[in-house]
Amino acid sequence: MSTVAAPRAFDSAAFEAFVAERREPAWLVELRRAAFAKFQELPAPSRREEEWMRTDIRLFRLEKFAPPAFASEGPAPVGTTVPAPILSAGVELGGTMTVVNGRAVDAGCDADLASRGVLFGSLETLVLEHGDKLRPYFERKLVNSSADKFAALHAAFWTGGTLLYVPRGVAVEKPLHNLAALVSQGAARPAVDLSKLMVVLEEGAQATLLSETAGDDGPALHCGSIELFVGKGARLRYVNLQNWGSGTWHFAHQKGAVDRDGSLQWTIGALGSRLAKVNQHVGLVGEHARAQVNGVMFTEGRQHLSYHTLQHHEAPHCTSDLLYKGALQDESRLVWRGMIRVDPLAQKTDAYQRDDNLMLSDGARADSIPGLEIEADDVRCTHGATAGRVDDSQIFYAQSRGLTRKEAIRMIVAGFFQQVFDRIEIESVREALGLAIGRRIREYQ
Amino acid sequence: MSHAEASHQFTPVAHAADLTDKGRMVVEVEDRLLVLVRVGDDFFALDDVCTHDDGPLSDGTVDDYAIACPRHGAKFDVRTGAALTMPATRPTQAHDVEVRDGQVYVRIRSTPKTAEAPHLPGQKPAFVSTSDPAAAATGELAPAQGELAPPPVEPERSVSEDSVREALKQVIDPELFVNIVDLGLIYNVSIDEQTDGKKHVAIDMTMTSPACPAGPQLIQNSKDVLGRIDGVSAVDVKLVMIPPWTPDRMTEAARDQLGIF
Numbered sequence: 001m002s003t004v005a006a007p008r009a010f011d012s013a014a015f016e017a018f019v020a021e022r023r024e025p026a027w028l029v030e031l032r033r034a035a036f037a038k039f040q041e042l043p044a045p046s047r048r049e050e051e052w053m054r055t056d057i058r059l060f061r062l063e064k065f066a067p068p069a070f071a072s073e074g075p076a077p078v079g080t081t082v083p084a085p086i087l088s089a090g091v092e093l094g095g096t097m098t099v100v101n102g103r104a105v106d107a108g109c110d111a112d113l114a115s116r117g118v119l120f121g122s123l124e125t126l127v128l129e130h131g132d133k134l135r136p137y138f139e140r141k142l143v144n145s146s147a148d149k150f151a152a153l154h155a156a157f158w159t160g161g162t163l164l165y166v167p168r169g170v171a172v173e174k175p176l177h178n179l180a181a182l183v184s185q186g187a188a189r190p191a192v193d194l195s196k197l198m199v200v201l202e203e204g205a206q207a208t209l210l211s212e213t214a215g216d217d218g219p220a221l222h223c224g225s226i227e228l229f230v231g232k233g234a235r236l237r238y239v240n241l242q243n244w245g246s247g248t249w250h251f252a253h254q255k256g257a258v259d260r261d262g263s264l265q266w267t268i269g270a271l272g273s274r275l276a277k278v279n280q281h282v283g284l285v286g287e288h289a290r291a292q293v294n295g296v297m298f299t300e301g302r303q304h305l306s307y308h309t310l311q312h313h314e315a316p317h318c319t320s321d322l323l324y325k326g327a328l329q330d331e332s333r334l335v336w337r338g339m340i341r342v343d344p345l346a347q348k349t350d351a352y353q354r355d356d357n358l359m360l361s362d363g364a365r366a367d368s369i370p371g372l373e374i375e376a377d378d379v380r381c382t383h384g385a386t387a388g389r390v391d392d393s394q395i396f397y398a399q400s401r402g403l404t405r406k407e408a409i410r411m412i413v414a415g416f417f418q419q420v421f422d423r424i425e426i427e428s429v430r431e432a433l434g435l436a437i438g439r440r441i442r443e444y445q
Numbered sequence: 446m447s448h449a450e451a452s453h454q455f456t457p458v459a460h461a462a463d464l465t466d467k468g469r470m471v472v473e474v475e476d477r478l479l480v481l482v483r484v485g486d487d488f489f490a491l492d493d494v495c496t497h498d499d500g501p502l503s504d505g506t507v508d509d510y511a512i513a514c515p516r517h518g519a520k521f522d523v524r525t526g527a528a529l530t531m532p533a534t535r536p537t538q539a540h541d542v543e544v545r546d547g548q549v550y551v552r553i554r555s556t557p558k559t560a561e562a563p564h565l566p567g568q569k570p571a572f573v574s575t576s577d578p579a580a581a582a583t584g585e586l587a588p589a590q591g592e593l594a595p596p597p598v599e600p601e602r603s604v605s606e607d608s609v610r611e612a613l614k615q616v617i618d619p620e621l622f623v624n625i626v627d628l629g630l631i632y633n634v635s636i637d638e639q640t641d642g643k644k645h646v647a648i649d650m651t652m653t654s655p656a657c658p659a660g661p662q663l664i665q666n667s668k669d670v671l672g673r674i675d676g677v678s679a680v681d682v683k684l685v686m687i688p689p690w691t692p693d694r695m696t697e698a699a700r701d702q703l704g705i706f
Binding site for chain 1: 478498501622658659662665666
């Protein structure tokens, strides 16, 4: 076993050592190398850029972090407990996958799925065995590795990702589950997760994937990507719950591309992290493709979550529907910038976006910035945003019906989220989100 | 994540000589970025956040005791953090500063839970969701809202019988729509100072009738409002039925409200 010490920084020496340890196919190394060159070349994001002007990352110092530990060092200190997943409670799963501190630690799926050609498990392992099959998807670069310094960093150094590959015409009935955890307790260095999630549904395939993250409250970094390829007539339900600990910096680029007659239901829950900056893109790339995006956010303390969504209509007759709802407590911040972009040939587009925020304290703040860029002339695009506080008269009304103040607030918050919960078809997900939010609600005045 | 903050310490952040008059610099204290400002020989520290657009204040210019945000011109009083001009309307957090032997120290001041924030017209509830049962029902209540649901009272700093009674006025009998203090439901208030300086509050309260269905709710709400008073570490609410409550115990205000003369 190699005894080379793990690199201490994201520099050239570290990159070479990283690549040397992995023995990946040449085409993948080339992709990493190009991304690393981009990472070195790109400046750090500036407050003057529209995407970053509301998101202060001056306290984030990349030099405090280093590439994930080498495989030979193991995933996390011995005795570390991995937080229990919450999305999969009571669900009969077809497969599970766990990544701790950027290292795959456990993977498995039903034998009958494997026999039908389904691949589910560690992306870094599977890409070694099925490189030819996966190469086109890597090379499509659904997430642009040059988008910014974080995207380039991720593309150069990603480890321990998760892959779900469903061949043509195969329907996976049982949901699959993957958990990424950041555990810094007892670790010598801040925990780092640079994992990549890739889902490929070939023509006519169907699957449900439940993804979640978890972590303790020590300093940690997640710099990741999600790529969802939904083939012709395929149907993907994807749930992604961001539930990192309160010390985690979360930077992510996430994109789904839906081909002709395909459909994507993408639900995100965002509860955790110290600061999150996420680009969530949906591309409608074939005629009659459909995408529904649901967002449930709850923030507290001094958390700052910033979501930048894009619904990109690249083909005619497509539908996209985005609904984000956020409740904010204490001095937390939510930023949403949403864009609907309609290409010239994407006639008969039907696109909708809406962001509602509910402030539970005076110190909280939400910014909603919807936008439209429409280059076709026969489309229906609508958007809306609301922000408001819990109304004292609503609380009083509930109290006059025998509820305590706290119960009243819980009920009002539950009512606020109901509209988006109604769209989430998976019961365990609704329950997990509802419970997690209910637990966080504090007495407020 | 806990909202209760540990007590903060003075931390050295700079040498007094690092800044000249009207000078400012960014300093980091307890994982927060602050702008440190010098006016004459005095030093001030504010959160480095303009409450208008959340951008940093530290690039702004200092004039007299005001720092101006470089983007849209909002000004803040460096002594208090108060917003002085549009477009900012909310204060930014000010922190404690000390200068000793040429060294500048800053201590983080926690944000009070209920910061008094001015509201611009139109800033209030834009949100009424149609899928929200509680919201749909509030229409019935709206006309009487002014007298029945006064805004919560800022908790008193010192714990006294008066401040306890004042706080209890936030608890409203859901059937009579009158607060429990004016109804005369509070018999006795005792405040017990503990060795750690915290107070234990015990109250004796009664009900208008022994079978009052709102009892548990009134008790819980009383515990909640008393627990929120600064310096109170424990609350005990004892339900007593002797002497029994009579309408004579109501204040003039309560009688007026109920239309009893």
